[in-house]
Amino acid sequence: MLAKRIQPMFFQARRLYVELMFQVMGRALQAVSEIDETVQQEANALPEGFLFEMMVMPDGARLIVEHTGNGRFRYLGDSAPRAVDLSIQFKHIAHAFLVLSFQEKTSVAFANDRMLVDGDISRAIRMTRILNRLEAFILPKLIAKRAVKEYPENIHLPEKLLNAARIYLKVATNFVETVKA
Amino acid sequence: MTDKFYEFFCPVKVIAGKAALEHIPYELSGLAAKRPMIITDKGVRAAGLLDPVVSACEESGLDIVSIYDDVPPDSSKAVVRDIAGIYRSEKCDSIIAVGGGSAIDTAKAVNILVSEGGDDIAKYSGAGVLKHPLKPFFVVPTTAGTGSEVTAVAVIADTEKHVKLPFTSSFLLPNAAIIDPRMTLTxxxxxxxxxxxxxxxxxxxxxxxxxxxxxxxxxxxxxxxxxxxxxxxxxxxxxxxxxxxxxxxxxxxxxxxxxxxxxxxxxxxxxxxxxxxxxxxxxxxxxxxxxxxxxxxxxxxxxxxxxxxxxxxxxxxxxxxxxxxxxxxxxxxxxxxxxxxxxxxxxxxxxxxxxxxxxxxxxxxxxxxxxxxxxxxxxxxxxxxxxxxxxxxxx
CATH class of the missing domain: 1.20.1090.10 (Dehydroquinate synthase-like - alpha domain)
Known part of the structure; x- marks a missing residue:
């Protein structure tokens, strides 16, 4: 009985969590592309104006970023100015929650068919590498190990802490600017 | 609670062994198909591998309406469009692919066009674009390796844009895969x-x-x-x-x-x-x-x-x-x-x-x-x- 009453609240909380995580990830993608050379090199292979989307099917939360050139991303929120070039789509909000709450690695989610790729697969692989690097920076190592296939050994603590601080600062600034606007 | 999860799907009827080819007419009739088209390549024809397929059908009174035997090793949008044109003009109602990976992938792409309509196969590229079952489709592999007869993907070259177009849908899977030892003997x-x-x-x-x-x-x-x-x-x-x-x-x-x-x-x-x-x-x-x-x-x-x-x-x-x-x-x-x-x-x-x-x-x-x-x-x-x-x- 109690479980039945709590269930709608759980669903609501899960939806809000996924929406919030998409907003953080979108801004963090923009931030990491401004400070990390490896991410810039990866992103630079994408065409200028390339639109990347992550979303929950059928019409749930989404994040959209644009490659503005020189390896830089810009977070566009949840609406795209034109048709996106690459979309990674979670089949259900429960699957997005598993990944975004670090209970299931992104690679495992792909292997488990939790997500569909609409667009060029090789670009999806590239974006996954970028997301992995972002997660390795902004998450504590113990949690990051649950999110990525293999935690990169070449990211050392001082670099990680410094980059994480810069990314979080940029994310926070972006949030404030969005609220002000 | 376990964190294990998997999906498994293979609806292809496998018809394997001695005189397997001779099951084709019966299996086609079960799908109400009477006018099959064969899609293959020159190598398969030159090796004489089409003969047992054609004679197995003709012996049962099933005429092969058209044979396209010019599939190149890397098939393209133009090839798919041309074959679809022949399929339509000959009023075919089913496809039999005889060959290796390229012939099978081409046949899968042709099946998309003749079932869904249009001339531009690129329109259907990607995952999950197809929403309906396609025309009756059989595959007779002539190599023992690719496994294309049971995969839900096809790759076709877009020679104008120099990219490979991937197609992924469970509807690409053939109705039947016919595994006959005569096909790989040579x-x-x-x-x-x-x-x-x-x-x-x-x-x-x-x-x-x-x-x-x-x-x-x-x-x-x-x-x-x-x-x-x-x-x-x-x-x-x-x-x-x-x-x-x-x-x-x-x-x-x-x-x-x-x-x-x-x-x-x-x-x-x-x-x-x-x-x-x-x-x-x-x-x-x-x-x-x-x-x-x-x-x-x-x-x-x-x-x-x-x-x-x-x-x-x-x-x-x-x-x-x-x-x-x-x-x-x-x-x-x-x-x-x-x-x-x-x-x-x-x-x-x-x-x-x-x-x-x-x-x-x-x-x-x-x-x-x-x-x-x-x-x-x-x-x-x-x-x-x-x-x-x-x-x-x-x-």
Whole structure:
């Protein structure tokens, strides 16, 4: 009985969590592309104006970023100015929650068919590498190990802490600017 | 609560064995199809492999309305459009693909156009675009390796934009795969060897990569057992119809396994090598398999050790300590490659192919990193890792 009453609240909380995580990830993608050379090199292979989307099917939360050139991303929120070039789509909000709450690695989610790729697969692989690097920076190592296939050994603590601080600062600034606007 | 999850899907009716081709008319009639079109290539026709298919149908009063026998090795949008035009003008109502990967992929793409309408196959590229079942479609494989008869994908070249268009939908799967030993009896030795190693790689990667599951495991192990038990026998006695059938079935089983659990770094490197150096796919698989297994070793020690039973038999498995079985499995694959090299000079290293330059290895590594298969490799692969595997595979 109690479980039945709590269930709608759980669903609501899960939806809000996924929406919030998409907003953080979108801004963090923009931030990491401004400070990390490896991410810039990866992103630079994408065409200028390339639109990347992550979303929950059928019409749930989404994040959209644009490659503005020189390896830089810009977070566009949840609406795209034109048709996106690459979309990674979670089949259900429960699957997005598993990944975004670090209970299931992104690679495992792909292997488990939790997500569909609409667009060029090789670009999806590239974006996954970028997301992995972002997660390795902004998450504590113990949690990051649950999110990525293999935690990169070449990211050392001082670099990680410094980059994480810069990314979080940029994310926070972006949030404030969005609220002000 | 368990965190395990998998999906498994294979609705293809497999019709295998002696006089399997003669089941085609009955199976077509069961789908109300009366005017089939055959899609094949010149090599298949020249090898006389169309004759038993056509006569099996004609004997039952089923006329093959049209035969298109000009599918190129890398099929394109234009070829698909042309064949669809013939299908429509001849008022065909079903498709029989006879051939290897290219003929089968082309037939899958033609089936999209003739079922969904239009002339531009690019419109249907991507995953999950198709929403309805397509026309009746049968596949008669003439090689024992690709497993395309049980995969839900097709790749067609867009020669104008210089890209490969992928198509993914369960509706691409044929209604039936007809596995008849007559179709592979005349395969030359090096193609027999390379395609069988392709199937062995499908099964091995299916069993050791990230999306492995209990059902694909069963198909993968059964396929490996059939390949190791029959490949060398067939190499020594090419007219061994029973052995040929076993290899053809193994290929289909490995195809079912990998289409449900995907493949890994061997395929990523193989696709990149094929694109850059134009080496045949099966050869690339044979070449990279042991080196990639060595690279993945510590991540796949347990499943790879299990494969020793199917690669080398129960006696060797029982006599090998559990901690050494994974290495012994790799050794068994190396011995198989050595035996094939002795029989048909199937290259074991990139240098032995004579078609790869050492200066191309960096490009291959970079291309492999962007290949979709790399996502399912159990170990994360960096550019340096890929280069290291290639260096080991060089000579």
């Amino acid at each position: 395969l030359p030795p090096h193609i027999t060897a390379a395609t069988a190693m392709d199937a062995l790689t499908h099964a091995t990667e299916a069993f050791t990569c990230m999306a492995k599951n209990p059902l694909s495991d069963a198909y993968a192990t059964a396929a490996i057992k059939k390949i190791t038990g029959n490949l060398l026998k067939v190499m020594d006695s090419p007219k061994d119809a029973d052995g040929r059938l076993e290899l053809a079935q193994a290929s289909t089983m490995a195809g079912i396994a990998f289409s449900n659990s995907m493949v890994g770094l061997v395929h990523a490197l193989g696709h990149a090598t094929g694109a850059i150096c134009h080496l045949p796919h099966g050869l690339c698989m044979s070449l990279y398999l042991p080196y990639v297994l060595e690279y993945n070793l510590e991540t796949i020690r347990e499943p790879l050790g299990e494969l020793l039973l199917y690669l080398d038999g129960a006696d060797v498995y029982a006599a090998t300590p559990a901690s050494r079985r994974a290495e012994a499995a790799i050794s068994a694959i190396r011995r198989m490659r050595d035996a094939l090299y002795k029989r048909c000079e199937l290259p074991r290293t990139l240098k032995e192919t004579g078609k790869v330059l050492e200066s191309q290895l960096d490009d291959i590594a970079r291309a492999a990193l962007d290949d979709g298969a790399i996502m399912f490799n159990p170990k994360e692969v960096s550019l340096d890792d890929a280069k290291a595997v290639l260096a080991r595979a060089w000579a």
